[in-house]
Amino acid sequence: MYIQVFIEVFYLTLVVVYFAFIGFFMWVTSRKSRGRREESKAEEKGAEKGMERDEKIWLVFLLVVAIVGNIVMLSPAIPSIRNVLWVNQVPEKTFEIFIENYEFKLPKYPVRIKVGQPVEFIVRTNDVTHGFGVFREDGTMVFQIQVLPGYDNRIVWVFDEPGSYTIRCTEYCGFRHSEMVVYDAIMVEGG
Amino acid sequence: MGPREKLALRFVLTAVFWLGVAGIEGLLMRAILAGMLSNIYGVEHFYGMMTVHPFVGIYGWAYMAVLGAFYYLVPKVLNKELYSERAAYMSYWTLLLGVLITWVSGYVFKFASLYTLYWPLPIVRFPPTSVLVFSIGMLLIFISVLLFFFNMFATIFLPQGEERGAGYIFKKLVTLSFNLDEIKARIKGVKDYIPGVYSYPVFIVGVFRGCVDTTLNALTMTGLASILAVFSLSSLLGFKLPTSLVDPLVYKNVFWWGLDLVADGNVLIYTAATWYFLVPMLVGRKLYGESVVRTVILADLVVSLFVWNHHMLADTPQPLALQIQGQVVTWGELITMGLTIFAVLKTIWLARPVKYSTPLKFILLSILGYMIGGSAGILQASYALNRYLHNTQWVIGVHAHVLLLAGLTLTLFAVIYALAPIITSKELDSRLADIHLVLFFSGAIIMSSAMGLAGIEGMLRRTLYPNGEYAEYMYTALAGGLLMAAGYLTFIVNFLKTYGISTVITVFKK
Numbered sequence: 001m002y003i004q005v006f007i008e009v010f011y012l013t014l015v016v017v018y019f020a021f022i023g024f025f026m027w028v029t030s031r032k033s034r035g036r037r038e039e040s041k042a043e044e045k046g047a048e049k050g051m052e053r054d055e056k057i058w059l060v061f062l063l064v065v066a067i068v069g070n071i072v073m074l075s076p077a078i079p080s081i082r083n084v085l086w087v088n089q090v091p092e093k094t095f096e097i098f099i100e101n102y103e104f105k106l107p108k109y110p111v112r113i114k115v116g117q118p119v120e121f122i123v124r125t126n127d128v129t130h131g132f133g134v135f136r137e138d139g140t141m142v143f144q145i146q147v148l149p150g151y152d153n154r155i156v157w158v159f160d161e162p163g164s165y166t167i168r169c170t171e172y173c174g175f176r177h178s179e180m181v182v183y184d185a186i187m188v189e190g191g
Numbered sequence: 192m193g194p195r196e197k198l199a200l201r202f203v204l205t206a207v208f209w210l211g212v213a214g215i216e217g218l219l220m221r222a223i224l225a226g227m228l229s230n231i232y233g234v235e236h237f238y239g240m241m242t243v244h245p246f247v248g249i250y251g252w253a254y255m256a257v258l259g260a261f262y263y264l265v266p267k268v269l270n271k272e273l274y275s276e277r278a279a280y281m282s283y284w285t286l287l288l289g290v291l292i293t294w295v296s297g298y299v300f301k302f303a304s305l306y307t308l309y310w311p312l313p314i315v316r317f318p319p320t321s322v323l324v325f326s327i328g329m330l331l332i333f334i335s336v337l338l339f340f341f342n343m344f345a346t347i348f349l350p351q352g353e354e355r356g357a358g359y360i361f362k363k364l365v366t367l368s369f370n371l372d373e374i375k376a377r378i379k380g381v382k383d384y385i386p387g388v389y390s391y392p393v394f395i396v397g398v399f400r401g402c403v404d405t406t407l408n409a410l411t412m413t414g415l416a417s418i419l420a421v422f423s424l425s426s427l428l429g430f431k432l433p434t435s436l437v438d439p440l441v442y443k444n445v446f447w448w449g450l451d452l453v454a455d456g457n458v459l460i461y462t463a464a465t466w467y468f469l470v471p472m473l474v475g476r477k478l479y480g481e482s483v484v485r486t487v488i489l490a491d492l493v494v495s496l497f498v499w500n501h502h503m504l505a506d507t508p509q510p511l512a513l514q515i516q517g518q519v520v521t522w523g524e525l526i527t528m529g530l531t532i533f534a535v536l537k538t539i540w541l542a543r544p545v546k547y548s549t550p551l552k553f554i555l556l557s558i559l560g561y562m563i564g565g566s567a568g569i570l571q572a573s574y575a576l577n578r579y580l581h582n583t584q585w586v587i588g589v590h591a592h593v594l595l596l597a598g599l600t601l602t603l604f605a606v607i608y609a610l611a612p613i614i615t616s617k618e619l620d621s622r623l624a625d626i627h628l629v630l631f632f633s634g635a636i637i638m639s640s641a642m643g644l645a646g647i648e649g650m651l652r653r654t655l656y657p658n659g660e661y662a663e664y665m666y667t668a669l670a671g672g673l674l675m676a677a678g679y680l681t682f683i684v685n686f687l688k689t690y691g692i693s694t695v696i697t698v699f700k701k
Contacts, residue, residue, distance in 0.1 A: 004579055004647045007570060011589065011643070014566050015636075022559045025536065029543040051483055055533065062529040066522040073518065073573035080578035084511070128316065129309040129439060131505070131582060139649040139660065143578045144505060148439045149311070151508040170582045172305050172653035174316040175234050 003078065004140055079160075080143060083118070089156050091120035097132065099125040099147060102176040104167060106185060115162050115190040123153045131170025134186060137163055144170045159188040192697065195263055196614040198279055200698045202259025203607060205287060207683075209251025210600070212294075214676055216244045221638070221669040226659030235301050237655050243297035245306045248595065249453070250332050251290040256603045257461055258282065258339050261398060263610065264468070265346055268392055274345035282338040289331030296325035305653055308415065310442040311434035314422050322423035329416035333409040340406045347391070347399055367391070368403045370489060388485055393478060396485050397464020400492045404452040404460060407496075411449025415442075440508055447499040458594060459524070460491050462561070462602050463531045466554060469609055470535050473551045474542035480534045487530045494523040501572035505581040514574050521572040528565055532558055549624040553605035556632045560597025563636070564590050567643065580646065584661075587652040588642025588668075596635035596675065601628070604682070615690060623685040631678030638671025 051059070076086040083089045093113070098105040113119050123132045125147050132153065133144035142165065147153045159165075164187055169180035192200070222228050223237055232240075258279075266273045273279060296302040300321035304313040313322050341360075348363040349355055366372050367388050376384035388396055418437065425432045463484070471478045478484065500517025503509045535558065539545055547555070567589040571580040580586060604627070612618040642650075645664035650656070659665075687695075 003576070007576065007580070007585075008644065008647045011567060011570070015563055015640070018559055018562045018566075022555060022562075025539075026547060026555055029539050029545045030547055032544045052480060054537070055480055055483060055530070058533050059526070059530065062526045066525055069525075069569070069573075070519055070522055073575050074515070078575035081575035084574075128312040129443075133651075135649055140647075141579050141583065141649045144581060145507050146503075146505045146581075148443070148506060148508055150435075150439065153507050155507060168651070170651055170654075171309070172238070172307075173312065175238060175303065177653075178234070178655045178657060 002136075002140055079158075083156050083158060089118035089158065091118050091156050093117065094120045094122060097121060097123045099123065099130050099132075099169075099180075100127065102169075102174070102180050104169075104180065104182050104185070106182070109182075110164075110184055110187045113159055113186060113188050115159055115188055118156055118158050120154060120156045123147045124151070125149050128173050129171050130173045130180070131168075133168050133170035135166045135168060136161075137166075146171055159186075162188050162190060164188075192615070192694075194276060195266065195273065197698055198276065198283075199259045199263035199610070200614060200694075202255050202262065202283060204695060204698055205283075206252050206255030206259065206603075207686075209247050209255060209290065211679060211683075213244060213248035213252055214672070214679060216240050216247065218669065218672045218676065220244070221665050221672050224656060224659075225662045225665035225669055229657070234655060235303060236298075238303035238305070239297035239301050241653065242303045242305050243294045246293045246328075246332070247290060249457075250286065250293075250336075253457065253595070253599060253603065254332075254336060255286060256606070257457065258286070258336075260465075260603075260606050260610065261339075261343060263614070265343060265395065265398060268394055268468070269347065271346060271351050274342050274349065278338050278342050282335045282342070285331045285335035285338065289328050289333075289335055291328070292331060293325060293328030296321055296328055300324050308419070308446065310437050310439045313419055314426075314434055319423035319426035322419050323427065326416045326420040326423065330413060330420070333413040333416065336405065336409045337413075340402045340409070343398060343402055347395055364399065364403070367396075368400050368489075368492065389482075392468075393481055393484055393488075394464050394468035397460055397467060397488050400488045401457065401460035401464060403492060404495050405457055408449050408452040411445060411452075415446060415449070440506065443503065443506065444499070444509075447502040451499045451502065452495055454495075454594075458599050459495070459528060459531075460488060462557075462599060463488060463491070463528075465602055465606060466531070466535045466558075469550060469554060469605060470538050473548055473554075473609065474539055474545050476538065476542040478534065479537040479541060484531065484534050487527050487534075490523070491527040491531075494520055494527060498524065498572075501577075504572070504574050504577035518572055518574050521569060525565070525569055528561065532561070549619070549621050549628075550605040550609040552625070552628055553601045553608060556628065557598055557601035557605065560593055560601060560632070560635070564593030564598055564639075567593065582651055582653065583646035584642040584650045584652050584664075585646030588639045588644075588646055590643075592639040592642065593635065596639070597632055600635075601632065604628075604631075611690075615694070617689055619685050619689050623681055623688075627678045627681040627685065629678070630674050630681060634671045634674030634676075634678060636671070637674065638668045641665070641667035641671060 074081060074085065076082045095107055095111055121132065126149055128149060130147040131144055132147050134142040136142060143155065143157055145153055145155050164184045166181060166183045167185040169177055219228065219232065220237065220240060223232050262273060262279050302317050302321035302325040304317060344360050344364050348360045370386050370388060373384060373386040422432050467478055467484060497520045498517060500513045501521045504514050504517065570576055571586055571590060608619060608624060641664045645661045648661065650661040650664065
């Protein structure tokens with residue numbers, strides 16, 4: 001299952017939870033049964049400064065979410081970061097791709113790669129900023145990077161599924177941007 | 192209607208007009224992406240429209256509305272006169288003209304570099320005349336917002352009736368924005384020092400701290416627009432400056448540093464300030480945790496200065512350490528926004544039972560919009576997930592459009608619904624307002640979610656799909672857009688029914 005599915009499920013779950021929370025909140029706070037306006041603890045004491053207890057608890061909760069979130073997002077569980085932070089992948093093959101006049105110039109067509117083989121793409125251009133995106137046959141994205149003019153834009157990737165992959169410019173680069181697609185540019189074999 | 196009220200309404204009504212224009216553009220773009228209208232709108236029109244759409248939406252709608260609201264509210268809250276009404280009208284005309292010229296640059300001169308203006312795209316791909324027209328529009332917009340900021344700072348910091356120089360205002364601004372007086376007092380060991388910022392209402396603190404962000408944004412964008420103007424002018428005069436004079440990576444860093452300040456200054460801090468002002472007024476109790484929210488606004492200001500790297504996670508020449516920093520600092524926005532929402536909800540909670548008036552309903556759903564759009568933003572701002580989400584419809588759908596339409600726009604409408612009766616002594620029809628809210632909010636969520644889910648399926652933003660590859664998602668997004676349009680029209684009907692066309696004419700009369 002692609003990581004995009006997890007993102008989609010996570011997002012939709014959050015939306016449902018948030019809707020339910022705000023709906024419930026509006027219902028509870030509009031009920032007349034309580035009938036009393038409350039003072040917060042600090043207000044009762046006449047305090048002007050400092051955090052109240054429930055504010056502190058909430059702050060701690062937010063801090064924990066932020067710390068855990070960062071740890072998960074930087075963990076090797078997510079393939080895109082595994083090759084950058086956790087595993088020093090030495091590329092077995094390097095493919096140099098040049099972009100000129102709205103065209104990807106590939107070293108050969110198609111580029112052949114084996115499943116599980118670390119490969120490096122170095123994408124260069126001299127005109128404007130482009131993007132280098134690799135897509136599965138169903139259209140979902142495998143990865144993408146920006147291609148800055150005058151720079152070596154590098155990425156090391158390990159394909160874990162055989163198949164035919166399309167490359168496409170992922171950054172708007174002028175009126176012919178949509179034409180920058182090469183179908184079946186990468187063939188991943190084995191597995 | 193007094194001059195202050197007239198000024199505010201002129202800004203707000205012009206803003207509502209631009210929202211309509213931005214809405215039509217949005218509908219057209221969704222229709223084109225759904226495979227419709229391709230025989231009417233060509234590639235050049237599509238990208239031209241996409242270039243001017245954010246300028247119309249952000250500067251035409253959001254800035255116009257914010258300027259109008261703050262020109263009215265800031266002097267009212269401080270019980271002072273606005274520093275310069277003349278400068279306020281100048282900012283109105285320059286903003287109106289700036290947005291109009293920017294719009295013309297896209298529609299007539301076919302300038303289509305998109306708002307990102309990544310170097311050297313504008314210079315390499317588009318005629319110098321179009322670049323020059325666009326940069327003049329941009330410069331006018333930022334001259335206008337700089338005029339507004341000076342007017343705000345002078346109104347807030349100058350003692351009534353006293354003449355002091357710009358240096359005095361600047362010193363006050365920097366000292367109070369960053370609590371420098373408190374830091375100085377702590378270094379000196381002064382006990383029980385009450386920072387100067389406590390002498391201002393929370394709303395005003397939000398306004399001037401938000402203005403710091405947006406001033407820095409305006410200065411950066413003025414610089415970039417000047418670069419575009421210089422290059423296009425030199426080209427028109429016959430000597431082409433080499434584009435290698437500007438480094439694309441440095442340019443991109445400066446651009447995103449400056450641009451992201453709008454997201455925090457305008458969207459987050461101004462919104463928070465507005466909630467802090469409106470919610471206590473609407474529920475009839477003081478804001479919960481006032482001292483904490485002042486600190487939260489300061490934290491938001493500081494965080495906003497260091498988050499730009501989350502826009503550059505797909506740029507591999509950018510140092511990895513900066514990218515990780517971009518991710519980590521972005522989570523700081525979860526904390527600041529989380530505390531803001533907590534203070535607002537707790538204020539409502541302590542005031543229960545609450546009668547949900549029209550503006551309060553708008554604020555509650557605006558909070559929901561921020562929760563959804565903010566969560567999506569944090570996901571895409573993680574280094575790892577950005578590999579799959581960068582430049583997809585996810586970013587512009589469930590993050591940007593949810594924040595701007597369900598979050599910011601609903602807050603701005605809350606202000607309009609709350610202030611209109613104060614300004615005009617007549618209340619807008621609450622049933623029509625409910626219909627407006629339901630249609631607009633549900634439309635915004637449907638449209639943005641359809642775009643976001645298309646992004647998950649691999650649909651890119653800033654890309655025309657001539658074969659209608661994601662048509663089913665775009666039809667759903669279009670349906671959402673039409674719901675929003677129906678909500679918008681309900682508001683227009685409500686306004687005209689309540690105040691009549693004569694009010695509109697009065698507002699625009701000299």
